[in-house]
Amino acid sequence: MGRTHRIPLPALAVLSLVLVTLALALVFFVAPNDADQGFSQRIFYVHVPIAITAYACFIAGAWKAFLHLWKRDPDADLSSYVAVHQGLVFGSLVLLTGSIWAKISWGHWWLWSEEQLVLFLVLFLFYCAYFMLRYSVEPGPQRANLSAVYALFGVVLIPVSFLAIRLAKGLIHPVVFTRHGPSFHGWILVTYCVAQVAMLVLAYTLYRVELAGKRLDLRLRELKEVLA
């Protein structure tokens, strides 16, 4: 337990608080207004870092799942589950912030032409099914195996779905939106990077908190069984 966890949890919590505050300050007071979309474009600094963080969580979950299957690491199943759980939380936020942005920019709450949003909807459905699967199997080695295999399917599904959604757009919308071009410079870049790091650290902190709670729960149950 806790072999690679060198950073103590309170330090992580303080760090994520500082980083998130700094990121919000940069987003609201320093980053310049977008020429096209004005103030509302600032949701970009929340939406995109959250999306990248969600991907990172899903990939971390799949990596832990792989470690479970390969090395039979007894700790990996719980870590994989917690990472996927965090991924789903951030994934829901992506759908929410993306929807708000779409409403402000284009006047619709949902746009099928928005590749990333559609991809997140597919992943959202997929990972919800992960939870259905996990909670309909008794805890034990079989549950760990089934969850791990399904989590691995997820990382195969991400690029395949991305490609599929690209292809599907060609069916009806031949034009591809290019929303934010390569003009990433100065404070825009700084704000984005800080926000991205803040979200990743926040996700890691939440992951550690949930993992610690889940482990405590598990220990408590074991102790109760010993006493009973």
Added chain:
Amino acid sequence: MSYLRDVAALARKDLLLELRARDTLPAMLLFVVATFVVFHFALPGSPSRLAASGLLWIAILFTALLGLGRAFVPEREQRVLDGLLLAPCDRSAIWLGKAAATLAFLAAAEVVALPVFALFFRPLTGAMVLGVLLADVGICAVGTFLGAMAVATRARELLLPLLFLPLSIPIVVGGVGASVVGSPGRYLGFLVLYDLLFALVCWASFEYVVTE
């Protein structure tokens, strides 16, 4: 080559079972034709070319789900899976044999379903049939795998559609693309990619689904 012999023996067992009991295939046939009739009334008048192609893919997907839901039922009810796991064969052969048998059922159902579709809605094209064949491989590979997962859970058949539908979205994109566009090469290629990729993942990880 003994691997292929094992797969063939396992697939033959399922086909023989179906020939004697006739559980699955008649149900799939009736279901797919009934679905077309329901679709006709759900989209009154003559649906557009795009809508009709979409209907075909929904019908195929749901018919396949019907067959896949049944795939591992004999294994569960008669506890065949325990016996198969004790047999001296590679575990992935169990998946491949079952996928081959399910593919045979689905293809047999489509031998009827595609002409009926052509009769009711719109004529078939070569790319469409090729797309259906390629999609069948992916549907059966992934669906059989998830079917084996679903029977291990408490929810059983309830879970299979939930696990399968998000994974089937790329198949539908490829299939519908192959049915409606003028040059379907890209979409057929995408289906081949999907089949290869997921067949490889299923083949490599099936052992973990059936063992502890």
